[in-house]
Amino acid sequence: MNVLVCISCVPDTTSKISFIDNKSFNSDGIQFIIGPYEDYALARAVELKESNSDIDISVINVGNETTEPILRKALAIGADRAFRINLEPKDSISVAKYLKKFIQENSFDLILMGKESIDYNSGIVHHLVGAMLNITSFSPVTFLDFDGDSTIIKRETDTGIEKIKTKLPLVLGCQEPIAEWKIPNMRGIMNARSKELKVLDYDEVDSVISFDNYNVPTKKEEVKFFDKDDINGLIDELKLKNI
Amino acid sequence: MISLVFLDFNKDSLKDSSKQAISFSNLFNEKVYGITDVNDKDYLSTLGANGLDKIFVVKNLEDIKSYIDIVENNKVDNIILSTNNRSKFISSNISVFLDMPIISNVSGVPSKTDKISVNSTIFSGKADVTINLSSKKSIFILANNIVDIKDFDKKVELLSLNSDEQDIKSYEILETNNIEGDILLTEANVVVSAGRGLKGPENWSMVEDLAKILNAATACSKPVSDAGWRPHHEHVGQTGIKISPNIYFAIGISGAIQHLAGVNSSKKIIVINNDPDAPFFKSADYGIVGDAFEVVPKIIEALK
Numbered sequence: 001m002n003v004l005v006c007i008s009c010v011p012d013t014t015s016k017i018s019f020i021d022n023k024s025f026n027s028d029g030i031q032f033i034i035g036p037y038e039d040y041a042l043a044r045a046v047e048l049k050e051s052n053s054d055i056d057i058s059v060i061n062v063g064n065e066t067t068e069p070i071l072r073k074a075l076a077i078g079a080d081r082a083f084r085i086n087l088e089p090k091d092s093i094s095v096a097k098y099l100k101k102f103i104q105e106n107s108f109d110l111i112l113m114g115k116e117s118i119d120y121n122s123g124i125v126h127h128l129v130g131a132m133l134n135i136t137s138f139s140p141v142t143f144l145d146f147d148g149d150s151t152i153i154k155r156e157t158d159t160g161i162e163k164i165k166t167k168l169p170l171v172l173g174c175q176e177p178i179a180e181w182k183i184p185n186m187r188g189i190m191n192a193r194s195k196e197l198k199v200l201d202y203d204e205v206d207s208v209i210s211f212d213n214y215n216v217p218t219k220k221e222e223v224k225f226f227d228k229d230d231i232n233g234l235i236d237e238l239k240l241k242n243i
Numbered sequence: 244m245i246s247l248v249f250l251d252f253n254k255d256s257l258k259d260s261s262k263q264a265i266s267f268s269n270l271f272n273e274k275v276y277g278i279t280d281v282n283d284k285d286y287l288s289t290l291g292a293n294g295l296d297k298i299f300v301v302k303n304l305e306d307i308k309s310y311i312d313i314v315e316n317n318k319v320d321n322i323i324l325s326t327n328n329r330s331k332f333i334s335s336n337i338s339v340f341l342d343m344p345i346i347s348n349v350s351g352v353p354s355k356t357d358k359i360s361v362n363s364t365i366f367s368g369k370a371d372v373t374i375n376l377s378s379k380k381s382i383f384i385l386a387n388n389i390v391d392i393k394d395f396d397k398k399v400e401l402l403s404l405n406s407d408e409q410d411i412k413s414y415e416i417l418e419t420n421n422i423e424g425d426i427l428l429t430e431a432n433v434v435v436s437a438g439r440g441l442k443g444p445e446n447w448s449m450v451e452d453l454a455k456i457l458n459a460a461t462a463c464s465k466p467v468s469d470a471g472w473r474p475h476h477e478h479v480g481q482t483g484i485k486i487s488p489n490i491y492f493a494i495g496i497s498g499a500i501q502h503l504a505g506v507n508s509s510k511k512i513i514v515i516n517n518d519p520d521a522p523f524f525k526s527a528d529y530g531i532v533g534d535a536f537e538v539v540p541k542i543i544e545a546l547k
Contacts, residue, residue: 092347142475163416209374221528224530231545234513238513
């Protein structure tokens with residue numbers, strides 16, 4: 001079974017976000033990581049491979065050469081091979097088009113992504129790829145396992161959780177608690193050095209969306225403290241009794 | 244311009260997020276249409292008061308191909324959805340089928356020039372960006388709670404779309420577990436949230452009591468759901484649910500940056516923590532330094 005894990009390269013969750021002249025992201029001093037949701041997706045793929053050696057895991061990222069350390073990390077965690085589409089990930093639709101082309105040229109039974117990337121938070125690339133390829137997509141998925149020919153997943157709906165029986169191929173947007181994050185061990189890191197990391201040069205697609213002016217919201221007013229013996233002061237301030 | 248709003252229901256009535264979406268659409272469109280697969284004609288015919296001119300009733304909103312013609316046949320310029328799991332699926336499919344751009348987390352009203360220009364929150368609320376579109380048509384997925392709900396004096400026309408019943412489902416639902424409680428976390432006006440400061444799951448009754456009095460939803464921090472004290476669907480934060488209620492109570496939560504990423508769109512944040520140096524106070528609107536086990540019962544008592 002061929003599994004593809006699509007990963008984003010994003011600033012660490014503790015990063016202080018800033019921009020250069022409101023035009024581009026300031027990556028000075030920023031540690032980049034595998035998106036936390038894709039980290040869950042990758043961890044689940046590796047767990048499945050641990051119990052089924054027929055599973056082959058490819059990871060892919062759309063980005064320039066600065067994203068290679070996170071692809072190496074994915075290889076160290078347990079992916080078999082890595083691909084990098086050598087283009088800037090400008091918006092969800094163009095990323096989805098690049099992934100569509102890659103998936104069409106190769107063959108995958110299961111395509112795992114995070115439910116969203118934590119930089120632009122669109123949360124739609126999985127469904128876009130599913131729609132483009134006419135493959136069933138689910139997100140956010142909190143459980144994934146196989147039962148004979150069937151695939152069992154749990155997805156969050158807006159009112160609860162559904163347990164679903166379906167069939168491959170599938171595109172899934174993953175979320176905790178689908179797996180525990182994995183930390184690469186020394187053997188994994190050594191093995192990753194000899195695994196394939198292939199760079200793909202695709203033609204850039206046209207986009208009608210341009211991101212033009214970035215802002216970091218200014219801090220709101222200073223916190224107003226109430227003494228713990230002045231609960232009514234807080235209640236009056238918030239007009240809680242009118243709720 | 245003409246807008247088509249996807250309507251979401253909670254039980255039998257329109258969700259506040261959908262009412263906001265209709266109010267939002269009325270700010271920059273001449274006509275606002277709705278689309279739903281809830282076929283309650285009596286209720287739908289009252290929604291002119293919410294700002295709808297026309298409602299299309301279809302069989303199944305997830306069967307996008309069955310109703311996609313509505314967009315072209317009615318000269319729809321923009322499609323508006325609230326942020327939720329189903330809307331991400333629907334909007335992505337429409338985007339692919341009609342080759343329309345799609346913008347998530349829209350946080351302001353689009354400008355009405357020849358080019359569409361709109362703001363969107365990014366980096367989990369830590370930043371925002373102005374997006375310019377070189378397309379006249381677009382799909383907007385709205386961040387929650389960005390406009391007030393307004394009343395309108397419109398007469399709504401209902402149109403049922405008959406389509407051949409087709410089994411489009413490529414899957415079978417084995418089991419559905421609905422979240423307990425009446426108030427959905429993402430829709431709640433008030434959220435009462437607690438963290439490790441509460442020491443154990445057995446101490447959550449006071450959180451639930453406060454939530455009940457305030458007609459609020461309950462939430463928790465990641466360490467709490469990781470420890471199994473509370474279910475995962477209550478976890479708000481960077482890797483959990485992102486919320487934007489009018490009032491957010493954070494009880495015994497230190498305020499790690501990952502937690503803030505999920506709640507920083509809240510209108511008012513109230514932090515209760517016995518550590519005066521807890522980082523959360525820096526992002527709070529109101530703070531009480533004190534032991535949660537002392538402060539929370541006092542609030543409950545004062546509200547009773």
